[in-house]
Amino acid sequence: MSRFIPMLFVLCLAYPHVAHADVVDETAIDKQVRAIAKTLRCTVCQTENIWESGAPLARQMRDAIRERVLRGESAGAIRAYFQSRYGDYIMMEPPKHGINWLIWLAPFLLLFGGGLLLWREINGWVTRTPAPRPDVPPLDEASRRRIRQDMEPPEV
Amino acid sequence: MIIEIGHFSVVIALVLSAFGMVTSVLALTTRNTDWVRVGRMAVTMIFLLLSAGMASLVYSFLTRDFSVHYVATTSNSQLPLFYTIAAVWGGHEGSLLLWVCLLSAFSTVAVWLHWRTQPAIMPYLIGVECLVILGFLLLILFLSSPFDRLIPAPPDGKDLNPLLQDPAMVLHPPMLYMGYVGFSIPFSFAMAALFSGRLGEEWIKVTQRWTIFAWLCLTTGILLGGYWAYYELGWGGYWGWDPVENASFMPWLVGTAFLHSVMVQEKRKMFKVWNLFLIIVTFSLSLIGTFLVRSGVLTSVHTFATDPERGLYILIFVTTVIGLAFGALLLRANALKSRIEMDSMVSRESVFLFNNLLFLVAAATVFLGTLYPLMIETWKGAKVTVGPPYYNTVFMPIALGLLFLMGVGPYIPWRKASRSTLKKHFLIPRAIGTASTLVVFVLGIHRAFALAGAFVVGFAGAAIVIDFGKISSLYARRASVNPLKGAWAAFTSNQRRYAGLVTHVGVLVLVVGILASTIYQTEKVVSLRVGDEFVLNEYRVKLERIHDVRGKNWSAQEGVFEVYEGETLLTRLRPQKRVYDASQTPTTESAIYSKNMGHIFLTMPDVSPDGVAVARGVINPLILLVWSGGGIMGLGVLLNIFRPHQRRDDDAL
Amino acid sequence: MTRVTQVTILIVLVILFALLYQGLWGDPHRIPTVLVGTRAPLFEGPDVETGASLSSSQFAGKVILVNFWASWCQECKVEHDNLLRLYEDFRDHPDFVMLGINYQDEVEDARAYLKERGSGFAHMRDVKGTLAIAFGVYGVPETFVIDKAGLIRHKRIGPIVGDAYTQLTKHVLTPLLNDANPVL
Numbered sequence: 001m002s003r004f005i006p007m008l009f010v011l012c013l014a015y016p017h018v019a020h021a022d023v024v025d026e027t028a029i030d031k032q033v034r035a036i037a038k039t040l041r042c043t044v045c046q047t048e049n050i051w052e053s054g055a056p057l058a059r060q061m062r063d064a065i066r067e068r069v070l071r072g073e074s075a076g077a078i079r080a081y082f083q084s085r086y087g088d089y090i091m092m093e094p095p096k097h098g099i100n101w102l103i104w105l106a107p108f109l110l111l112f113g114g115g116l117l118l119w120r121e122i123n124g125w126v127t128r129t130p131a132p133r134p135d136v137p138p139l140d141e142a143s144r145r146r147i148r149q150d151m152e153p154p155e156v
Numbered sequence: 157m158i159i160e161i162g163h164f165s166v167v168i169a170l171v172l173s174a175f176g177m178v179t180s181v182l183a184l185t186t187r188n189t190d191w192v193r194v195g196r197m198a199v200t201m202i203f204l205l206l207s208a209g210m211a212s213l214v215y216s217f218l219t220r221d222f223s224v225h226y227v228a229t230t231s232n233s234q235l236p237l238f239y240t241i242a243a244v245w246g247g248h249e250g251s252l253l254l255w256v257c258l259l260s261a262f263s264t265v266a267v268w269l270h271w272r273t274q275p276a277i278m279p280y281l282i283g284v285e286c287l288v289i290l291g292f293l294l295l296i297l298f299l300s301s302p303f304d305r306l307i308p309a310p311p312d313g314k315d316l317n318p319l320l321q322d323p324a325m326v327l328h329p330p331m332l333y334m335g336y337v338g339f340s341i342p343f344s345f346a347m348a349a350l351f352s353g354r355l356g357e358e359w360i361k362v363t364q365r366w367t368i369f370a371w372l373c374l375t376t377g378i379l380l381g382g383y384w385a386y387y388e389l390g391w392g393g394y395w396g397w398d399p400v401e402n403a404s405f406m407p408w409l410v411g412t413a414f415l416h417s418v419m420v421q422e423k424r425k426m427f428k429v430w431n432l433f434l435i436i437v438t439f440s441l442s443l444i445g446t447f448l449v450r451s452g453v454l455t456s457v458h459t460f461a462t463d464p465e466r467g468l469y470i471l472i473f474v475t476t477v478i479g480l481a482f483g484a485l486l487l488r489a490n491a492l493k494s495r496i497e498m499d500s501m502v503s504r505e506s507v508f509l510f511n512n513l514l515f516l517v518a519a520a521t522v523f524l525g526t527l528y529p530l531m532i533e534t535w536k537g538a539k540v541t542v543g544p545p546y547y548n549t550v551f552m553p554i555a556l557g558l559l560f561l562m563g564v565g566p567y568i569p570w571r572k573a574s575r576s577t578l579k580k581h582f583l584i585p586r587a588i589g590t591a592s593t594l595v596v597f598v599l600g601i602h603r604a605f606a607l608a609g610a611f612v613v614g615f616a617g618a619a620i621v622i623d624f625g626k627i628s629s630l631y632a633r634r635a636s637v638n639p640l641k642g643a644w645a646a647f648t649s650n651q652r653r654y655a656g657l658v659t660h661v662g663v664l665v666l667v668v669g670i671l672a673s674t675i676y677q678t679e680k681v682v683s684l685r686v687g688d689e690f691v692l693n694e695y696r697v698k699l700e701r702i703h704d705v706r707g708k709n710w711s712a713q714e715g716v717f718e719v720y721e722g723e724t725l726l727t728r729l730r731p732q733k734r735v736y737d738a739s740q741t742p743t744t745e746s747a748i749y750s751k752n753m754g755h756i757f758l759t760m761p762d763v764s765p766d767g768v769a770v771a772r773g774v775i776n777p778l779i780l781l782v783w784s785g786g787g788i789m790g791l792g793v794l795l796n797i798f799r800p801h802q803r804r805d806d807d808a809l
Numbered sequence: 810m811t812r813v814t815q816v817t818i819l820i821v822l823v824i825l826f827a828l829l830y831q832g833l834w835g836d837p838h839r840i841p842t843v844l845v846g847t848r849a850p851l852f853e854g855p856d857v858e859t860g861a862s863l864s865s866s867q868f869a870g871k872v873i874l875v876n877f878w879a880s881w882c883q884e885c886k887v888e889h890d891n892l893l894r895l896y897e898d899f900r901d902h903p904d905f906v907m908l909g910i911n912y913q914d915e916v917e918d919a920r921a922y923l924k925e926r927g928s929g930f931a932h933m934r935d936v937k938g939t940l941a942i943a944f945g946v947y948g949v950p951e952t953f954v955i956d957k958a959g960l961i962r963h964k965r966i967g968p969i970v971g972d973a974y975t976q977l978t979k980h981v982l983t984p985l986l987n988d989a990n991p992v993l
Contacts, residue, residue, distance in 0.1 A: 024682045024690050034681070041541045043947050047398045049543070052391035054744065054761065056913050057948070060938030067939070085945040087843035092543035094528070099535075103528050103542065107521040107550040111557075114513045122506050125498035444829075453832040467833045475826050482822060486815045530832045537841050 033066045036075050040065075040082055041090050049092055159224050162212025163303035166253075169205040169260075170297060172198045173290040180283030192275070195282040196267050202289060203260040210244075210257045213302055217244055223309030226250060226302040232315035232738040234709035242326040243316040248450065249302035251329055255446075256292040258330065259285070259337040266341045266366070274362060280348030281341075288340060291473040299466045315738035318710070324384035332377030332404055336442040338370025339411060343439035343481070346432050350484040355428055355492055360418045365797050367435075371415055372793040374408050379786040390744035390759045392679070392774040394782065397547045399454040402526045403445030406519050411438045413515035420508050423570060427509075429485070429492045434512070436481045441519070443474045453530065500572040507565040511558065518554045522547070552605045556612050559667060562660055563616030566653070567623060582615075584622055589615030601675055609671050617664050620657050651799035659792030666785025672778035673754075681772045692773040695756060696720040700728070702769060710736045712745070715760040715769055719749060726751070731760040731771075753780040842945055842964045849873075849955040850943035857911050857919050857932040872985045873955040874907045874977075876969075877941060879914045880922035882949045888968035893929045895969070895978060900930075902986055904957065908933060912941050912949055952977070956985050963991060 037051035042058040050058040061082070068078045082090050094100040176198035183191035213226070217240050222228040230247040231240055245251040263285035270277065296302070319325075342363035349359045381401065382394035395401065414434040421431050448454050451467030498505055525542040532540050567581055592614030593607050601607070624646065631649070632642025647654045682690045689698035700716045712732040719726045729747035736743070749756040754777040762770040853864035876892060878885040892909075899905045909932035911919045916934060923932060935941050944953060947966065954963040954977070963981045965973055980992040 022684070022688045024684045024688050026680055026682060030681065034679075039545070041543060046400075047396060047541065047543055052389075052393075054390075054742075057938070057941075057946075060913070061942060063937060064939050064942050067937075082942075084847075085844065085942060087539065087841070087945075089539040089541055092541055093546040093549075094540045094542060099532070100540070103524060103546070104550070106524055107517060107554065110517045110520055111514075111554065114517060115510070118509055118513055119501075122498055122501055122509065125496045126500060129497045129499055447829065451833060453829065464833045468830075471826070471829055471833065478822070482818060486818065489815065527828065530828060534828060534831045539841060 029066065029069055032069050032075065033062060036065050036069070036078055037062050039079060039092050041092050043086055043090055158212045158219075159216050159221065159303050159305075162209040162216075163301070165205040165212070166209040166293065166297060166303070169202045169209070170290065170293040172202050172205070173286045173293060176202065176286035177283050177290065180279040180286065183279040183282075189275070192278045192282070195279065195286075196271070199260070199267050199282055199285065200264050202286075203257075203264040206253070206257040206260050209303075210253060213250060213253065214241065214244055217241065220313070221309075222311070222313050223305055223307065224302075225304040225306040228306050228310050228313045230313070230316050232313040232709065234737060235313075235316055235321075236708050238323075238326065239316055239321045242320065245329045246316045246320050246325075247302075249296070249300045251333075252292060252296050252300060252450075253302055254330060255333045255337065256289055256296065258333050259292070259340060260289055262334075262337050262341055263289070266344075270362060274358075276352065276354065277345060277348045277359070277362075280351055281344045284344040284347045285340065288477065291477065295466070295469060295473065299469055312738070315709070315736065318734070318736040318739060318741045318743045319388055321736075322384055322388050324380045324388075328377055328380040328384060330377075331373050331380060335370050335372075335374025335377050335404075336407065336446070338366060338373055339407065339435070339439045339442055341366040341370070342414075342435050346435045347481065347484065350432060350488050353488070353491065355488075357422055357425060360421055360431060364418065364422075367411070367415055367418070368793055368796055371408075371411050372790055372797075374404065374411065375786065375793075376790060378404050378408060379783060383783060386779075387746045387748060387757075388743075390746050390761070390772075392677070392746075392757050392759075392772075392776060394779075395544075397525070397542075397544045399526050400449050402522050403448050406445060406522050406526075407438050407441040409515050409519040409522065410434060410441055413512045413519075414438055416508055416515075417512050420505055424497070424505060426496050426505070429489055430512075432485055432492070436478075436485060437519075440474075440478045440481065441523075443477060447471055447474050448526070454526065502568065502573045502575065502578065504565065504568050504570045507561055507568055511561050511565065514554055514558045514561065518551065518558075521550055521554070555667075556605070556608050559609075559612040559616055559663075562663065563612065563619045566657060566660070567619060582619065585615045585618035588618035589613075603675065606671060606675050609667065613664055613667055613671075616660070620661060620664075624654070624657065648800075652796055655792050655795035655799060657792070658795060659789045662785045662788030662790070662792055664785070665781050665788055669753075669778050669781030669783075669785055673776040673782065676775075676777045678775040679772070680774075681770065683768050683770050685768055690771070690773070692756070693775050694721060695726070695775075697729075697758070697771070697773055699769060699771065702763060702767065705732065707734075709738065710734045713760075713763050715763070715771065717747070717758055717771065719756060726756075729756070729758045731758045733760055733763060750780060753778050753784070755779050844945050844953075844961045845964055847961055849875075849953070849959055849961045850940065852933070852940050852943070854933045854936060854940065857909075857916065857934050858923060858928060863908070863931060863933045868906045868908070869959070870957055871904045871906045872957055872982065874905075874982065875910060875944070875953040875955065876908070877910045877912045877935075877944070877946050877949050877951045879912050879949045880918040881914065884968045885950045886926075888950055888970055889926050891969050891974050893927055895974070895982075896929045898978065899982060899986075904986055905982070907931075910935050910940060912946065913938060954981050954985065954991075957988070 034051055038049050040050050040061065042048045042050045042053035042055055042061075044055055044057050045053045048058075050061045065078055068081070073081075079091070083095070088095050088100075094103055096104055176195050179191045179195035179198060183189070183195060213224075216224045216227050217231055218237075220227070220231070220233050220240075222233075226247060226249050230250070231243040235243060243250075245254045263281070266285075267278065267281060270281075274281075342359075345359040345363045349355050378401075381404070385396065386392065386394040414431065417427060417434060418431055420427050447467070447470045451464075451470055453467060500506075525547060528542050529540050532538055563585065564582065568578065589611040593611040596607060596610040601610075624643070628643035628646040629639060630642075631637075631645040632639050635642070635645060637645070678693050680690060680692055684690060684699050686699050686701055689696050691697075696719070698718045698720065700718050702713055702715050705712050705714045712734040714730050714732045717729045717731070719729055727749045729749055731747040732745040734743045734745055735741070744759050744761050746757055746759045748758070754775065757774040757776055759772045760769055761772060849865075851865045853862060853866075855861065856863050874895075878889075892907075896907050899907070907930040909928075909930060911932055911934050914934075919932070919934070944951070950968055952963075952965045952969055953961055956962045962985060963977070965977065967973070969977055984991050
């Protein structure tokens with residue numbers, strides 16, 4: 001048997017037309033497995049999900065997902081199972097509960113808080129800045145045109 | 157023998173860097189310029205000595221001297237010459253030496269280049285650079301020496317990590333480090349400004365080219381890293397939000413903010429403290445990034461080889477530099493109050509401020525995401541992962557905001573803009589933005605951020621093109637020349653501004669590449685035998701044969717896949733499953749065919765003994781735009797750096 | 810710059826460096842597990858050496874020490890003698906069971922490994938790796954202790970050597986066998 005397999009392999013190589021050629025495709029199951037595997041972290045890798053990872057543990061996890069998909073478990077249930085075994089660590093993004101809301105909301109809080117502060121600050125500066133004095137002699141028309149041509153998008 | 161000479165040179169360099177700091181202190185206290193001259197000599201000597209150290213290491217690699225511990229761990233007698241050189245910085249010790257060697261090179265160039273024009277700055281520049289060099293040399297010599305011998309010498313080396321045996325990896329680290337150390341020059345000038353109290357716009361004008369050059373190197377380094385990840389890691393993505401990647405992205409974000417906000421100080425003499433703050437944060441993030449990557453604080457589980465002692469030293473050093481910088485800033489802050497005059501909310505100044513806000517929020521987000529697992533572990537004793545899905549979600553609005561500002565910013569005048577002019581000016585860009593959103597919608601993309609992205613890219617792109625078109629036709633008419641010459645005349649009339657816009661165009665191209673290759677990506681994984689085929693969008697991919705191939709230091713199973721479009725054979729792709737001889741590490745080598753700026757990307761992750769291959773096909777439309785965009789950005793920066801000196805240059809931004 | 814801003818910057822920096830300092834001393838062997846205190850998964854599989862079927866139901870009501878190992882794993886070799894010694898020390902206790910679980914391995918390699926180093930207690934193959942996932946295993950070696958009620962009470966990542974050995978025997982196994990709580 002062990003010698004037969006490589007021979008078969010050689011035969012396949014030598015006579016490709018003899019081998020039965022197929023158009024192969026992904027099944028619906030494959031797609032579900034991928035969708036789930038992409039949301040779970042390969043726990044022994046550096047920030048890599050178990051779909052992309054080549055680690056043996058990741059492969060076994062993919063197989064475990066497939067088994068569960070075939071058994072008819074929902075994506076949510078499968079993810080919950082892995083989470084119950086490895087904790088939040090296995091989820092590719094921090095689950096939205098408890099303290100983790102901090103990291104989900106922080107960018108937006110910073111953005112809006114910072115934006116509001118900046119807005120108020122600029123408004124303050126604007127009100128404190130004296131309006132341009134009218135007694136400055138106006139530019140003559142020629143220089144004004146030159147400056148506009150050079151500095152500003154001309155209004156053609 | 158050679159390696160000992162190198163070792164000795166680096167020891168002397170260490171002494172000289174301490175001495176260099178002393179000269180700068182002496183120069184400042186005695187006000188004797190001879191000390192500055194001595195300091196310049198010291199910096200130059202440090203550079204030469206470190207180059208000698210580097211050269212001795214390169215020599216040991218090329219002669220395959222496995223009695224050098226570092227050579228034995230990162231190379232192998234069968235390693236090709238090209239990668240043998242890359243192996244010099246393929247490990248922790250050698251890459252640190254490269255870091256500090258580049259730092260000394262930059263310092264030397266800066267000292268000689270600005271010697272005549274900036275005499276007052278010199279003692280500070282020499283002092284700060286010597287401090288940073290000293291810190292790194294202590295680390296190299298006492299905690300991670302690449303010069304240690306391994307007696308008895310092993311018959312052969314362990315080999316360079318196969319993943320690093322890649323052309324992009326040869327250039328990626330030097331580029332990245334040049335970016336990091338490049339920011340040390342404006343940082344030193346800023347320190348000089350703070351310590352000396354000469355707080356004008358001088359330091360910013362002098363360092364403008366340094367800053368933008370450092371930015372160019374960092375950008376190139378990051379993009380090269382992305383390119384490497386894309387075809388070497390074999391999953392068809394170029395950015396994984398990994399802590400190591402984030403460590404380079406954070407200084408980039410704040411550095412970019414700095415690059416923009418200095419213009420406000422140059423033009424309006426405002427926000428002096430803010431700019432000092434930004435450059436200090438940029439360089440601090442470079443150092444903190446080094447700490448995060450080198451200390452093992454953020455490495456994953458089951459990497460037991462962390463060395464807290466080394467990490468502790470780096471932390472102390474980083475804390476010292478950052479503490480000094482922030483200390484000086486906080487103490488000086490009150491002397492630095494610049495009068496702020498703002499005429500309107502709708503002005504270039506305020507666009508720059510909002511730009512800064514967004515860049516800083518982006519940096520803070522990456523920072524928080526990178527450190528969050530550490531925070532949670534310290535606080536609650538639990539582990540969490542902050543992976544790409546998190547960043548993709550929270551980053552999108554910030555990135556879109558930045559792109560929008562990029563579209564409007566350059567066309568809003570300083571001081572005050574009239575709303576009606578703006579309305580008129582942005583009429584066409586807005587129409588084009590809306591049109592591109594509609595096109596994308598009709599094409600069947602309904603995700604909100606994709607639609608928003610299409611609008612912003614259309615808007616910003618149109619704004620740039622229309623503006624430049626108008627100005628060049630104006631120049632063409634004024635000088636009655638053809639439009640091409642008119643465009644050139646317009647470009648050279650204010651090269652700094654238009655070079656900046658070229659970089660902006662590059663950003664837009666890059667963003668289109670990112671959006672298209674993310675949203676439109678098609679992926680398929682199938683198991684097939686020789687003769688079988690699978691359909692990948694409009695292509696048919698057929699496995700023709702699997703055979704064994706042999707490289708210099710690896711052997712592989714190679715799948716030959718024919719790619720058909722209809723009945724025409726487009727190409728034969730040859731992905732491999734390699735095993736490197738020395739380390740017996742398997743890698744997956746991708747095969748790529750480019751068409752219409754997109755990629756057909758194929759890997760063969762597995763072949764079972766009975767001849768069933770697992771093939772993974774990915775279509776990444778427009779992905780080449782990511783790197784083309786990067787190239788255009790780089791071109792813009794080069795045009796900026798090598799612009800002719802003009803009197804008007806610094807006024808007409 | 811207002812005093813508030815200055816103080817804020819200082820506080821942020823201090824917190825940051827304290828955090829980074831703390832991070833340096835993180836022990837990668839101590840990965841918090843969510844499984845301690847939960848019901849141990851049920852299992853069955855072939856014995857490595859004999860191929861006979863082993864099942865968790867055989868061990869119900871006993872204190873079970875479960876050790877995940879593989880023949881390719883260096884750190885497993887380091888702890889192997891300790892495991893044998895531990896088994897010798899506790900084997901006479903009627904409520905004690907020790908089970909090795911062979912993980913990601915070829916059966917021939919595993920047999921050779923046990924032949925060379927001595928097997929002592931029973932070893933089961935985790936053929937598909939599903940048991941390792943059920944136990945939330947990251948890598949080998951990992952050791953679990955299950956109490957008489959079937960709850961996981963202790964987990965250790967990395968080899969059982971030095972302090973880990975003392976802790977496991979004195980503070981976990983002995984109390985559990987005497988129906989007391991482990992001292993951690």
